[in-house]
Amino acid sequence: MxxxxxxxxxxxxxxxxxxxxxxxxxxxxxxxxxxxxxxxxxxxxxxxxxxxxxxxxxxxxxxxxxxxxxxxxxxxxxxxxxxxxxxxxxxxxxxxxxxxxxxxxxxxxxxxxxxxxxxxxxxxxQLFFPSVLQAKQMLMQGDLGQVYMIHSFDCSARRRPLSLNKATWGKSEPVFSDTWRSDPSKMGGGEYIDTGYHPTYRLLFLAGKQPSEVAAMMGTYRLPLQEEDSASVQVKFDDGVMGHVLTSWAFAAPGARPLLFSIAGEAGHLWGEMDKLYYQPVGFQTPAVVEFAGWNYARTxxxxxxxxxxxxxxxxxxxHSVDEATATLRVIMAAYAATDSQHAVRV
Ligand SMILES: NC(=O)c1ccc[n+]([C@@H]2O[C@H](COP(=O)([O-])OP(=O)(O)OC[C@H]3O[C@@H](n4cnc5c(N)ncnc54)[C@H](O)[C@@H]3O)[C@@H](O)[C@H]2O)c1
Missing domain, CATH: 3.40.50.720 (NAD(P)-binding Rossmann-like Domain)
Structure with missing residues (x-):
């Protein structure tokens, strides 16, 4: 068919x-x-x-x-x-x-x-990065033992070429001027509901448990937006695992290469990039590396x-269907509420 x-x-x-x-x-x-x-x-x-x-x-x-x-x-x-x-x-x-x-x-x-x-x-x-899928499999097999903390990142330093007009060069030009993205009522928020949605569903996928509490801080550092261009969101899961989403259009994630996630557990540490997965058991000085040659956003x-x-x-x-998408949105809505109220929010 x-x-x-x-x-x-x-x-x-x-x-x-x-x-x-x-x-x-x-x-x-x-x-x-x-x-x-x-x-x-x-x-x-x-x-x-x-x-x-x-x-x-x-x-x-x-x-x-x-x-x-x-x-x-x-x-x-x-x-x-x-x-x-x-x-x-x-x-x-x-x-x-x-x-x-x-x-x-x-x-x-x-x-x-x-x-x-x-x-x-x-x-x-972004579930379809092989590093994400293999990490999930390793977590389900118990390779890290008890999981303590999961970080999930999607950060990039958005830069425009320098303007040749001396009066304006170095200044960030409007990135989304006159598009639906510059209107929060059409976007639903700022960077967090847009790009930040990816590291949030990745975090929920890797954790595999229900979120119980969300705390958040957001800021607008570089882009001329009405809403946030960066967000740091903490999610506590019902089995006690701590989750953290860091997402930004203003700055890159820690490390030399774009990092998708990092997981710390009782037996070691697992972290992933678009084309590599690293596994470092406790007591080892260097990680084992699985390479997924040629993987990039387009292939996902x-x-x-x-x-x-x-x-x-x-x-x-x-x-992921409507339930997982709703769970992701629930965390995002809770993070906006937590930012506004300056208090953690139960979900
Ligand atoms: N998965 C990812 O990495 C990723 C990346 C970028 C965008 N997105 C998502 O994709 C969606 C579209 O984003 P985009 O960057 O392609 O936006 P865009 O503005 O480039 O494209 C939107 C298109 O929709 C059309 N459109 C607007 N109103 C319409 C209507 N009533 N009927 C039919 N067509 C209409 C516009 O003419 C335009 O061609 C958003 O939900 C965005 O968050 C996902």
Whole structure:
């Protein structure tokens, strides 16, 4: 069976998604795209390299009976409605992070997905780094013994080239001027609900337990945003494990190479990058290293799309669906509340 797929929202992140769909072309075919921008649809069609139906109203795409599944990559404030519409149209769906803007919207999504019985995958692409998957397996096997602390990072120092205008050079230019990202009512917050969503679902995945308490501090250090550009969030789990998310658009994570996570346990220490996993048992001076040559962000999109196609075709629940996406959003909402109240919040 070849899955017939429609793409909804053909902006920046749809570019690596399309490479993922092309990679899965033996099992899935993109037959339609939807976007309010003709230009964006034209670019998507050119990248796909074959003719597709184009719709400026995504509801027309959802009305096409031949379409089995949709891939949604819209601005955050449109996620709830698009997911509910897709589920009610009986389409299997994967949707970009964050799930939506708040927990009331998440409850609407859960109801619609359950009522329709479609497969819904939260597009949590960073689960598919092999270092994350192998670390999870090692934790489940008990290789670290009792786990004490998990750090999860997604930090980058965003820099623009120096302006050649002497009066303005060195100054950060508006990164998201006049886009939905510069409007907190459309974003749902600042950096934390956007990029910070990734290290949060990674932390929950690795911990594998229910969060019980969240404390947070946020700041705006470098980017001219109304909301935070950086967040430090502590999560206590119900088995006592401590979790920490550090995420930023202003500064890089500690260490020379971008670090995804670091886990300390009774028997040693495990840490991961995009293409490497390090394991250092207590008493050893150097870590054992597993290399995943060639792994980068782009490959995680291809892997998540393979996983989605498998889930739909074989009829199983994807690794992360509405429940895990809601749990991630619950921590994020608690972190915003904790920042505002300057107190830890129970979840
Ligand atoms: N997984 C990741 O690493 C990652 C990275 C970047 C973005 N994202 C997520 O992907 C989503 C999209 O982000 P982006 O950076 O591609 O944004 P973008 O602004 O580049 O693209 C959004 C697209 O949606 C279209 N659009 C807006 N309103 C529409 C409507 N009513 N109907 C149809 N199309 C509409 C726009 O014309 C645009 O082409 C967001 O949820 C974002 O958080 C994920």
């Amino acid at each position: 070849t899955l017939k797929v429609g793409l909804i929202g053909c902006g920046g992140i749809m570019t690596p998604h399309i490479e993922g769909w092309k990679n899965a072309s033996n099992r899935a075919e993109v037959v339609a795209v939807a976007d309010i921008s003709q230009e964006a649809m034209g670019k998507a069609a050119a990248q796909l390299g074959h003719p597709v139906q184009m719709y400026t109203d995504y509801r027309e795409l959802l009305a096409q009976p031949e379409i089995d599944a949709v891939d949604i990559a819209l601005p955050h404030h449109l996620h709830r409605q698009a997911i509910v519409d897709a589920a009610q149209a009986g389409k299997h769906l994967m949707s970009e992070k964050p799930l939506c803007l708040n927990l009331d919207e998440a409850a609407d999504i859960a109801r619609a997905v359950r009522a329709s019985g479609v497969t819904m995958m939260a597009a949590h692409n 999109f291809a892997a998540e799309i393979e996983h989605f196609v498998d889930a739909v075709v074989k009829g199983y629940e994807p690794l």
